[in-house]
Amino acid sequence: MAKDSNPVDAPLGDLVRTIAELRVHCPWMGALSHESLVEYLLEEAYEVAETIEAGGGDAELRAELGDVLLQVVLHARLAEERGAFDFDDVARGLRGKMIRRNPHVFRADGSLQDSFPATVEEIVQTWDTVKKAEKPGRAHAFEGVPAALPALARAQKLLDRADRAGLAPDPAPPGAAAPAIPAAPATEEELGDLLFGIVAEARRAGLDAERALRAANRRFIDAASGAAPGPRPDAG
Template identity: 40%
Template sequence: MTDPADSSPSGMRALLDVMARLRDPATGCPWDIVQDFASIAPYTVEEAHEVADVIQRGPDPAALQDELGDLLLQVVYHARMAEERGWFRFEDVAAGVTAKMIRRHPHVFGSAEIATAEAQTEAWEVQKSAERASRAETGVLAGVATALPGLTRAAKLTRRAARIGFDWPDAGAVLDKLDEEVAELRAELPAAEPARLADEVGDLLFVLANLARKLDLDPEGCIHQANAKFERRFGAVETALAAQGRSPADATLEEMEQEWIQAKRRGL
């Protein structure tokens, strides 16, 4: 077998061979042998998020290389399990996506002419629509993966609907809808019926995802930034209280709020 550490073009073959060894029913790893598509899928999603995280945190080529390797391993893992079932091989996956990229870029690999990124995006969507139709996936919203993060899927669903004119005219109209949804949630608070509250909170989140879309923002990116900001400011609250020999559990809400305000003023 090729040296697994080989970084030459044969390194891809080495990785495939390593996965085959791990999955060998007789001599492989006990943990790897019992995995299936469903059990590995959460790791695939996790690794994709870790790639996004290292990019978000800033330039770190070594970390990015490492995370991309982990993500590639997930593709190899799924392909190996498919090969064991006689469905397809990793080479088929690579060939399929190569053909897809060529098909979706006729201005690069053919005679079509596309002058702008916006025009390419539109051509890409036209091609994807044709591919969905060939798979008998009908309807404007067909093919939007249900496993996407909720806010991302909300934005993608309504982006699709917007292409045929089903959309708010501008961000101001979305804010009006947001006010309406807040009022509906307030009306449900006295009864506190969990199912109704969940429904109304869902509507609120859905509208917020669309507000981000109308402002050309990524809703998942927005909540990621908000989470990071909360962590920074709460960490500052803990640090300030620790300097006084206390912890948040020892402080009142008002005291923690004052430290929060100070952290906000410092730009955290």
């Protein structure tokens, strides 16, 4: 498929070719696998987040984004070597998804709509509707939330999914009293201090805060999806 004329094509193409050459001529790069790259992908994503939240400059952010892009190009190259897909397939697939999920901006052929009247609420609703149509086999609203997410990030994502699906289960498991929850802090700084204090108290009590929240996440999924509570792999 011919590429659109775009100044981005040249540097991206150069990068893809450079990585392909490294895979052939660099023993370390040639030994990489999807599995061995996972830790680097996570590390680079966290470094981008840290740069943004710490107020790093544009040069630092550009470099960190480049490190994340390297991971994408590497994974695509590994897939290309085994005949599965290549970087262009990744880009085309992403572009197609953005067009499908944003009909308030694009027609089905990718051209722009004549007007853009959608509200944010309508956009979110349309996105969710299209996403459900793309993945009709999902049994409940929480499928697709990565179990490997840190427990706190996963809890927030689960609550967001529940809210968007119109689910509001009691935070306590059946038969248990609802936990005493303090008033929501007014700022993220206050919230951070509160969470840190809870972790400190858990540590003093000999409890693992991360494991405890993973278990609470699983109970939440059971309650919200109507599933009978039962053993699940301790991965999320």
